[in-house]
Amino acid sequence: MVEMRRPIPVAEAVRLVMEHAAPLGTEMVDLEQAYGRVLAEPIIAKHDVPPFDRSPYDGFAIRSLDSEGASGENRVPFSVIGEIGAGYVGDKPIGEKEAYRIMTGAQIPENADAVVMLEQTVETDGGFTLRKPFEAGENISYKGEDAREGELLIEAGSLIHPGTVALLATFGYAEVKVAKRPVAGILSTGTELLDVADELEPGKIRNSNGPMIRAQLKRMGIDYKSYGMAVDDLDACTSIVEKAIAETDLLITTGGVSVGDYDYLPAIYERLGAKVLFNKVAMRPGSVTTVAVLGNKYLFGLSGNPSACFTGFELFTRPAILAMMGGTAPYMPRMTAKLGEDFTKPNPFTRFIRATWTFTEGRIEAVPAGFNKSNAVSSIARGNCLIVLPSGTRGYAEGDEVDILLVGSEQGISEWTL
Ligand SMILES: Nc1nc2c(c(=O)[nH]1)N[C@H]1C(S)=C(S)[C@@H](COP(=O)(O)OP(=O)(O)OC[C@H]3O[C@@H](n4cnc5c(N)ncnc54)[C@H](O)[C@@H]3O)O[C@H]1N2
Ligand code: MOO
Numbered sequence: 001m002v003e004m005r006r007p008i009p010v011a012e013a014v015r016l017v018m019e020h021a022a023p024l025g026t027e028m029v030d031l032e033q034a035y036g037r038v039l040a041e042p043i044i045a046k047h048d049v050p051p052f053d054r055s056p057y058d059g060f061a062i063r064s065l066d067s068e069g070a071s072g073e074n075r076v077p078f079s080v081i082g083e084i085g086a087g088y089v090g091d092k093p094i095g096e097k098e099a100y101r102i103m104t105g106a107q108i109p110e111n112a113d114a115v116v117m118l119e120q121t122v123e124t125d126g127g128f129t130l131r132k133p134f135e136a137g138e139n140i141s142y143k144g145e146d147a148r149e150g151e152l153l154i155e156a157g158s159l160i161h162p163g164t165v166a167l168l169a170t171f172g173y174a175e176v177k178v179a180k181r182p183v184a185g186i187l188s189t190g191t192e193l194l195d196v197a198d199e200l201e202p203g204k205i206r207n208s209n210g211p212m213i214r215a216q217l218k219r220m221g222i223d224y225k226s227y228g229m230a231v232d233d234l235d236a237c238t239s240i241v242e243k244a245i246a247e248t249d250l251l252i253t254t255g256g257v258s259v260g261d262y263d264y265l266p267a268i269y270e271r272l273g274a275k276v277l278f279n280k281v282a283m284r285p286g287s288v289t290t291v292a293v294l295g296n297k298y299l300f301g302l303s304g305n306p307s308a309c310f311t312g313f314e315l316f317t318r319p320a321i322l323a324m325m326g327g328t329a330p331y332m333p334r335m336t337a338k339l340g341e342d343f344t345k346p347n348p349f350t351r352f353i354r355a356t357w358t359f360t361e362g363r364i365e366a367v368p369a370g371f372n373k374s375n376a377v378s379s380i381a382r383g384n385c386l387i388v389l390p391s392g393t394r395g396y397a398e399g400d401e402v403d404i405l406l407v408g409s410e411q412g413i414s415e416w417t418l
């Protein structure tokens with residue numbers, strides 16, 4: 001008797017996976033290594049930014065009161081008592097109708113309260129004239145206008161992107177406390193698999209899932225150990241899985257999770273005593289995606305079919321990894337798009353269609369990326385998003401509004417909303 005599996009809704013599967021995502025602790029890393037990591041502590045301003053009043057322009061620092069009454073007919077003359085380039089400070093106070101020549105980023109000298117842009121002046125011998133009055137505070141970039149000492153700027157759990165790196169550098173974080181990242185293991189199962197460099201042979205295909213998953217992990221900055229390819233043999237596969245799970249935080253296998261005679265992953269989970277969270281999801285592709293846990297480790301049994309494998313990774317493995325590394329926005333961003341062509345198949349299960357989004361005629365349009373069965377590899381190569389068609393819906397027509405999930409986005413969202 002073939003085992004009958006009970007499909008669970010995608011949202012339920014996501015919830016079950018995420019329930020088991022335990023953070024792995026924290027570590028210090030050099031700022032240069034911090035990009036792509038998750039902050040384990042909030043960034044609180046250590047000092048005001050900018051730390052001193054400074055000039056936002058190349059020009060002259062003046063006392064505004066000296067410019068009173070200036071006009072085209074009554075140009076007010078100033079004499080220049082020195083120059084302050086960025087990085088320097090003026091050493092004498094400004095007297096009546098005196099000014100410092102000052103450059104962008106330089107500290108405003110004592111008792112100056114306005115800056116006149118070079119373009120607003122006419123140079124004279126030893127000074128300049130100007131034709132309009134300036135108000136106190138005009139053209140001053142104030143101490144603390146960007147951030148105040150003690151202010152909470154970025155929450156713990158945020159992804160460190162290039163802007164975050166700039167902020168950390170501003171406050172002198174040579175090292176930053178980040179969440180530890182899991183190390184993933186990857187094993188491709190299937191007697192039919194050849195290595196990338198091998199010539200095709202009858203009945204065989206090249207292993208594309210292994211390299212694809214490694215690239216999906218690389219895109220996330222996750223280290224991995226590759227356990228290569230295993231033939232469909234229960235004992236051999238069991239020992240590789242055992243070794244891999246001992247050496248990594250999560251193991252991603254591809255293939256061998258369905259109900260075929262040589263689909264050994266279900267038997268391996270049983271042998272190891274792993275708890276299967278689900279082995280059937282009401283989705284296409286990837287309905288056979290299986291996730292099990294053993295202690296605090298995950299076993300992601302992704303389908304052998306390339307589109308199903310890709311989708312299973314993005315829907316389940318990726319957010320679990322992000323949550324393990326402390327991320328608080330682990331899900332793919334969702335947008336609405338205009339469907340770019342008819343999609344007439346009914347959707348008994350929620351369908352994730354590999355698609356390409358473009359900005360067309362003033363809005364986002366998503367077009368299915370060609371041959372779209374679970375075994376498709378070409379559409380994963382062409383796609384940059386997944387169109388989501390909910391279960392129980394019938395065909396969709398060109399122009400209909402659909403949800404899309406953006407693949408490969410650095411920025412995530414904090415809730416699964418489908
Ligand atoms: N009687 C049933 N048969 C199948 C069912 C079912 O419910 N009842 N489910 C189908 C669905 S849906 C899928 S998806 C596949 C899943 O199969 P497995 O995950 O067990 O994967 P395999 O059988 O090992 O391989 C499936 C397919 O993918 C190719 N493959 C495998 N590994 C790779 C790789 N590393 N790179 C490229 N391609 C790979 C493999 O050659 C097969 O063609 O089961 C259906 N059957
Ligand atoms: O598990 Mo499937 O639904 O054809 O990819």
Ligand SMILES: [Mg+2]
Nearest residue numbers: 256258260263
């Ligand atoms: Mg199979």
